[in-house]
Structures are given as C-alpha cells and as structure tokens.
Amino acid sequence: MQRKVLVAGAQGVIGRAAAIRLAAQPETTVLGLSRRTEPAIPNVEAVSVDLLDPARVRESLGEVRDVTHIVFGAYIEKQTAAEKSTVNVAILRNLLDVVEETSPGLRHVTFYQGGKAYGADLGPFKTPAREDDPRLMPPNFYYDQEDLLRERQKGKDWSFTALRPEAVCGFAIGNPMNLLTVIAVYAAISKELGIPLRFPGTEAAYRALYQVSSADILAEAADWAGTTPAARNEIFNITNGDYFRWQHMWPRIARMFxxxxxxPIPMPLATYMTDKGPLWDRMTKRYGLQPIPYDKVASWPFGDFIFASGFDNISSTIKARQAGFQACIDTEDMFRNQFRHLSDLKVIPLVP
Incomplete structure (x- = not known):
C-alpha cells in the first residue's frame, strides 16, 4: 500500500533516522520537515518550515496532498515545563490543522515521549517503568500532546502511537539531546590530549542500571507502528532491550577508541569541555573532519544530566513485544557500530 510520510523534525536524531528508514521502504515517499534542510537526507524531499508559525506551515504544506502518515519528532526546548507544553503542543496542532484539511486519507500519527513521562528528569522513579504507570503532576508536554491527539482523533479514521525511548543514540547536528555524540567527542578530545577516558559523572550514576535507545531501533518502531493494527492509539516503551551499568560499559567504550x-571523577562537562573549541578546530583540520561548529557537535549539559542520574533508569518493553515489535540490539554493539559510523562520516577521528 502506498505511503506518503511527513517526518517533522527530520534534522534531529530521531527524525533523521526515521526518515532514512522509511525512505528505504517500498512504495513510500518521505518529506522531511525542518527549519534546516542541510545536511541532505538520501531519498527524502526536504521542506523548510517553521512549525510554530501557522501561516508558514500552511504556505509550505498547503499544496501537499495525500499524506498518509506523520512521524512527529519535532521539539522546541524551553526553560519551564509550562513553556515547553505551550510551544510543543502548538507545533503539533499547527501541522495537524493543515494535514487534516489537505489529506483526508491520513491514516496514522507517530509521536515521541520519553523518560520524563515517568519522572526520570525529577529523580528516582518506579522501575521498571510501564506504559500504564499513572501520570505525574502537570504540566508535561508529553501528556498534553497525547491529549491533543486523543481529542482530535475521536470519530476519525486515523490513529496514533506514542513511542517512549530513553537517551536516543544516533547522528544529527545540533541536537540538544544526543548522548552518542557527547561520548564520542569527549573520548576523541581526551585521546587527543593523551589522557585516559574517565567517566565524568557521579559514583552513583556509574553503578546504577541504565538503558538507551538506538535511533535505528526507534526508526524501525515508527515504521512498525504506522502499519500495525495492534499499535493503534497505544503507548510503547522502545529501548535497545537490555540494561547496563556504566561501570562495566565505560571500559569497553574506552577500548573501542x-x-x-x-x-570516575565527577567533572561537569559543561564546565570542562566548553573551552575545547580551538582544540576541536585543530582536530577538524588535522583529521579532515566535517566542519561542524563545536557548539553544534555535542551538548555538554545533556551529558551532565545523564551522567549525574544516580538511580536506576529502566523500563519494561514487554508491551511492545506482545504487540509484535521484536527488534533489539546489544548496547555494546550499538555503541561500537555507531562510533564507527561517526568516524566514517568524518564527524570524529578514525575509530580503531
């Protein structure tokens, strides 16, 4: 069956992986929506659009017809929870306002939530987290986007699916929440300085159970959700399928480099890595790397947040398995493969 998919946030780590995955499927046309259109995504038509501006959304997409699926990975960062809800609900609403009008054959909307749905950003929470765990005190833009979709979906033919990953790992430029590039650039700079790779977080975080989500696994889940009846109007935790402790994973990451x-030494990356721009510029020239601005290649505050989380962060993926989604990957293999991919892309120096 023919699919025409709008991927919102196509230049982000989640959206880019989803666009690449979907564009490789038969009978599927993909349009990538983002304020930026570079770097280009193979076989994806780039559409520059500011989703926060209703008039611009209509101007950019008003002539796009026959959209069957939306994969909504767009996100706008704000300081407060209330501000996050206001803007991130608005960009979803603005897109739906146009697509529902121009594409009456819309069949499915996939959107993304995450650990904040369980309070992972607040402190220790019930683990393993399950999709039927009760909501937290609002505001929370995950809940507000979900409520918007549930309300608009009533009496209509289209359905939605919410996917809940944790610490998505993949490649994107300027993405504020990308653990992979934080570790990769931190390791590359440490190696260049001739110092060992130290875990820069707390002892508690070093020993806590953790999980991550490969952007490729998450993209496969988006593909699955859009075509699977069991995923209609449901929420699924999507992670790699395993758990780990940094105390065991970190030496293995060091060996990969x-x-x-x-x-480990508690060392705020936002303090100790922000002055490394000139060094990174020299490394870029020395190793022939992509000329990505240093402030766009990694988000040190995000790394600090992850590496200071001194409590177990694990969620159950049983619901997704029971619904038919079986994809998984060993996290050590994921890190090894993705570091090599970053090296192949000339984002970081050669990985042995």
Missing part, C-alpha cells in the same frame, strides 16, 4: 580508562 583504543584508550586506557581511569576511575
């Missing part, structure tokens, strides 16, 4: 490692 051909480095020694040392005992």
């Amino acid at each position: 051909g480095m020694d490692w040392a005992d």
Whole structure:
C-alpha cells in the first residue's frame, strides 16, 4: 500500500533516522520537515518550515496532498515545563490543522515521549517503568500532546502511537539531546590530549542500571507502528532491550577508541569541555573532519544530566513485544557500530 510520510523534525536524531528508514521502504515517499534542510537526507524531499508559525506551515504544506502518515519528532526546548507544553503542543496542532484539511486519507500519527513521562528528569522513579504507570503532576508536554491527539482523533479514521525511548543514540547536528555524540567527542578530545577516558559523572550514576535507545531501533518502531493494527492509539516503551551499568560499559567504550580508562571523577562537562573549541578546530583540520561548529557537535549539559542520574533508569518493553515489535540490539554493539559510523562520516577521528 502506498505511503506518503511527513517526518517533522527530520534534522534531529530521531527524525533523521526515521526518515532514512522509511525512505528505504517500498512504495513510500518521505518529506522531511525542518527549519534546516542541510545536511541532505538520501531519498527524502526536504521542506523548510517553521512549525510554530501557522501561516508558514500552511504556505509550505498547503499544496501537499495525500499524506498518509506523520512521524512527529519535532521539539522546541524551553526553560519551564509550562513553556515547553505551550510551544510543543502548538507545533503539533499547527501541522495537524493543515494535514487534516489537505489529506483526508491520513491514516496514522507517530509521536515521541520519553523518560520524563515517568519522572526520570525529577529523580528516582518506579522501575521498571510501564506504559500504564499513572501520570505525574502537570504540566508535561508529553501528556498534553497525547491529549491533543486523543481529542482530535475521536470519530476519525486515523490513529496514533506514542513511542517512549530513553537517551536516543544516533547522528544529527545540533541536537540538544544526543548522548552518542557527547561520548564520542569527549573520548576523541581526551585521546587527543593523551589522557585516559574517565567517566565524568557521579559514583552513583556509574553503578546504577541504565538503558538507551538506538535511533535505528526507534526508526524501525515508527515504521512498525504506522502499519500495525495492534499499535493503534497505544503507548510503547522502545529501548535497545537490555540494561547496563556504566561501570562495566565505560571500559569497553574506552577500548573501542583504543584508550586506557581511569576511575570516575565527577567533572561537569559543561564546565570542562566548553573551552575545547580551538582544540576541536585543530582536530577538524588535522583529521579532515566535517566542519561542524563545536557548539553544534555535542551538548555538554545533556551529558551532565545523564551522567549525574544516580538511580536506576529502566523500563519494561514487554508491551511492545506482545504487540509484535521484536527488534533489539546489544548496547555494546550499538555503541561500537555507531562510533564507527561517526568516524566514517568524518564527524570524529578514525575509530580503531
């Protein structure tokens, strides 16, 4: 069956992976929506649009017809929870206002939530987290986007699916929440300085159980959700399918870069890495890397947040398995493969 998919936030780590996955499927046309249209995504038509401006959304998409699926990975960062809800509900509403009008054959909307639905950003929470766990005190833009979709979907033929990953790992430029590039750039700079790779977070975080989500696994889940009746109007936790402790994973990551490692030291990356721009510029020239601005290649505050979370962060993926989604990956293999991919893309120096 023919699909025409709008991927909102196509230049982000989630949206880019989804667009690449969907564009490779038969009988599928993909339009990538983003304020930026570079770097280009193979076989994806780039559409520059500011989803926060209703008039611009209509101007950019008003002539686009026959959309069957929306994959909504767009996100706008704001300081407060209330501000996040206001703007992130608005961009979803603005897109739906146009697509529902121009594409009456719309069949499915996939959107993304995450650990904040369980309070992972607030402190220790019930684990393993399940999709039927009760909501927290609002505002929470995940809940507000979900409520918008549930209300608009009533009496209509289209359905939605919410996917809940944790610490998505993949490639995107300027993405504020990308753990992969934080680790990769931190390791590359440490190696260049001739120092061992130290875990820069707390002892508690070093020993806590954690999980991550491969952007590729998440993209596969978006593809699955849009065509699977069991996913209609449901929420699913989507992670790699395993758990780990940094105390065991960190030495293995060091070996992936051909480095020694040392005992963890709580070292705020936002303090100690922000002055490394000139060094990164020299490394870019020395190793022939992509000329990505240093402030766009990694988000140190996000790394600090993850590496200071001194409590278990695990969620159950049983519901997705029971609904038919079986994709998984060993997280050590994911890190190894993705570091090599970043090296192949000339984002970081050669990985042994």
